[in-house]
Amino acid sequence: MNSQPHRPRPDLGFTLVEMVITIVILSVVAVALSLFLKPALETYFTSSSRAALADDADTALRRLLRDVRSAVPNSIRIPSNQCVEMVPTTAGGRVRMGPDTVNDFPPGCSPGTACSAPLSPTQATTAIDLLTPLSSTPAIGDFLVIGNQNANDVYGGVNRAAITGVLPISPSQGKHRLTIASTQFPPGFDSGRFSIVSNAEKAVFYVCSGGSLWRLSNYGFNAGYPASCPSTAGGRKVASGLTSCSFVYDPNPGASPQFGYLWVQLELSRNGESATIAGGAHVVNAP
Numbered sequence: 001m002n003s004q005p006h007r008p009r010p011d012l013g014f015t016l017v018e019m020v021i022t023i024v025i026l027s028v029v030a031v032a033l034s035l036f037l038k039p040a041l042e043t044y045f046t047s048s049s050r051a052a053l054a055d056d057a058d059t060a061l062r063r064l065l066r067d068v069r070s071a072v073p074n075s076i077r078i079p080s081n082q083c084v085e086m087v088p089t090t091a092g093g094r095v096r097m098g099p100d101t102v103n104d105f106p107p108g109c110s111p112g113t114a115c116s117a118p119l120s121p122t123q124a125t126t127a128i129d130l131l132t133p134l135s136s137t138p139a140i141g142d143f144l145v146i147g148n149q150n151a152n153d154v155y156g157g158v159n160r161a162a163i164t165g166v167l168p169i170s171p172s173q174g175k176h177r178l179t180i181a182s183t184q185f186p187p188g189f190d191s192g193r194f195s196i197v198s199n200a201e202k203a204v205f206y207v208c209s210g211g212s213l214w215r216l217s218n219y220g221f222n223a224g225y226p227a228s229c230p231s232t233a234g235g236r237k238v239a240s241g242l243t244s245c246s247f248v249y250d251p252n253p254g255a256s257p258q259f260g261y262l263w264v265q266l267e268l269s270r271n272g273e274s275a276t277i278a279g280g281a282h283v284v285n286a287p
Contacts, residue, residue: 053241054275057268060213060239064206065281068262072195073285074148075155075203076260078249083207083229084262087145087154087221089195093132095119095146096174097192103172116173119146119192124182125161129174130194137176138163141199144178146185148195155203156223159185162199205230206238208245213238213266243269244276251285260285 068076071086078084100116101107111117117127128144138144142163148154161183169177205216207229214235244267251260260283267276 049271050273050275053268053270053273054277056239056241057266057275057277061264061266061277061279063215063238064213064264065262065279067204067206068281068283071283072145072148072154072197073193073283074151074153074251074260076249076251076262076283077151077155077225078247078262079226080229081246081248082209083205084247084249085203085205085226087197087203088201089145090136090142090198091134091138091196093130093134093194094192095194096129096131100173103170111177113170117177119185121187124184125180126182127167127177127179129169130176130178131174131192132194133175134196137166138178138196139199140164140166143197143199143202144180145195145197147191147193152223152225153186154197155221157221160197160221161185163196205235206247207232207235208242211242212240213242213245239266239268241268241270243267243274258285259283 067086067088068084070088070090072089075087076084077086096116096118098118099108100118104115109115111127117129119125119128140163143160144163145154145160147159153159161180163178163180165179167177167179169175201217203217203219203221205214205219207214207216209229209232212232214232215238216230216232216235219230219234244265246263246265248263249260250263261280262283263278263280265276265278267274269275
């Protein structure tokens with residue numbers, strides 16, 4: 001039996017000196033990484049947080065100003081610099097202001113398939129022709145608003161009527177015919193402008209409260225001018241982290257009384273970062 005010479009097995013472990021050297025090297029690398037990478041990472045996350053904050057503020061402002069631009073003329077009400085009320089619309093245009101003297105038969109006939117349905121200046125109206133095409137058909141229960149010379153008119157129902165039906169009409173009579181709850185519209189609205197207001201929203205309030213911007217809708221129409229900002233219970237949160245908010249409305253900022261101007265400033269803060277955004281929108285006040 002042949003015996004093989006004994007060969008010592010290689011030592012696969014680490015000596016204490018090697019471990020100490022490895023730890024020192026890794027520590028130096030970790031310190032170097034922390035010195036160079038930590039500021040870069042902090043800058044990245046700070047920029048990302050600030051960009052997200054600015055985007056939230058911009059989205060909130062755009063949402064608010066979109067409602068302002070579509071609001072019924074002269075419907076802006078601002079009881080405090082912390083809130084603003086308006087009546088957004090879904091469509092608008094012009095109504096027929098007089099009978100069709102060419103196609104009505106016989107002349108002076110009541111609204112029907114052969115007769116136009118103009119706005120009556122002297123009696124209650126139950127049917128009216130729209131001369132402007134609508135992008136979407138109004139729902140039953142939506143509101144037709146004709147003119148709005150004073151802020152409280154549309155809220156009090158002076159010039160607002162519930163839509164009860166949408167009827168087909170001949171091209172000579174207009175684009176649409178609406179039947180409405182019998183309404184005597186006030187005199188003086190000679191421009192023939194109309195607005196459609198959604199029954200699902202009615203008036204809308206934007207309120208800064210409790211560190212958030214809230215949007216309240218579908219609470220109805222309050223005839224009296226609001227004395228203060230309403231409770232935000234039941235409202236939808238548009239933006240959070242609100243640290244500053246201001247609404248300023250000028251119904252006549254220039255030589256022309258046909259336009260008002262609403263200025264809005266919002267400041268949002270989060271994780272030690274803040275973003276301030278300000279902007280405004282002209283409000284068409286020509287009824």
